[in-house]
Amino acid sequence: MNQTDEGDRPTAPAQRKDARRNKETLLEAAAAAFIASGVDAPVRDIASRADVGLGTLYRHFPTRADLIIGVYRHQVEACAEAGPALLAAAPTPHTALRQWIDLFVDFLVTKHGLAAVLHSDHSGFEGLHAYFLDRLLPVCAQLLDASATAGEIRADIDALTLMRGVGNLCIGAETDPDYHARRLAGILVDGLRRPTGHHAP
Numbered sequence: 001m002n003q004t005d006e007g008d009r010p011t012a013p014a015q016r017k018d019a020r021r022n023k024e025t026l027l028e029a030a031a032a033a034f035i036a037s038g039v040d041a042p043v044r045d046i047a048s049r050a051d052v053g054l055g056t057l058y059r060h061f062p063t064r065a066d067l068i069i070g071v072y073r074h075q076v077e078a079c080a081e082a083g084p085a086l087l088a089a090a091p092t093p094h095t096a097l098r099q100w101i102d103l104f105v106d107f108l109v110t111k112h113g114l115a116a117v118l119h120s121d122h123s124g125f126e127g128l129h130a131y132f133l134d135r136l137l138p139v140c141a142q143l144l145d146a147s148a149t150a151g152e153i154r155a156d157i158d159a160l161t162l163m164r165g166v167g168n169l170c171i172g173a174e175t176d177p178d179y180h181a182r183r184l185a186g187i188l189v190d191g192l193r194r195p196t197g198h199h200a201p
Contacts, residue, residue: 023060025050027074030067035110039068065124072128076135079107083139093146094153098189100143101166104136105185108170136163153192162188 029049033041043064047057061067083100090096140159148155165188172179 019060022050022052022056023070024074026052026057026060026067027070030071031075031110034071039064043067069124069128073131075107076132079103080135080139083143087143087146092152093143093150094189094193097143097147097153098186100139101162101185101189102182104140104163104166105170105182108167109173109181133160147192151194154194157192162192 026046030041030046033046033049037045043054043057046067047054050057057067061070079100082103083096086096086099087093090099137159140163144153144157144159144162147153166185169184169188170181173181
């Protein structure tokens with residue numbers, strides 16, 4: 001009997017795997033809730049979206065600040081990990097750059113209140129901007145370097161300049177639902193292309 005009970009009991013690795021899966025599901029659910037309702041979305045709604053109990057949510061994220069930080073870091077990581085994957089799969093480095101900038105735009109546009117909260121005086125938010133730059137600048141630089149090496153774009157644009165430019169183009173999306181940040185960012189990225197067929201003056 002004891003052997004059966006022991007065999008039915010989840011092992012520690014299985015429990016850790018379940019916990020990671022619950023945390024990932026909660027982060028995705030919270031991100032969706034933030035997009036729909038802002039960062040003040042009720043935690044009950046987030047738990048319901050994730051199909052977990054409130055106890056599970058609070059076990060992973062004891063405070064709303066913990067949840068906000070978790071969502072922010074999760075989205076930054078997803079954006080960072082997408083860069084190399086796109087570069088490996090896209091037909092050209094410039095195509096990968098364009099696709100990555102679309103993801104970066106989506107991240108910036110769908111924060112819905114995250115930016116204001118992250119500028120509050122809560123100690124947990126300190127260092128998140130540096131984390132954002134540390135993770136995403138190298139990815140953007142890799143895509144730019146690959147595109148420049150392939151002769152597709154000019155080589156005098158650095159990653160921080162491009163990311164700032166895209167960030168500025170996304171500002172209008174906060175107040176205008178008809179504002180097409182992706183399209184504007186796409187025009188910016190297309191403008192990096194080197195002239196072909198003629199010499200620049």
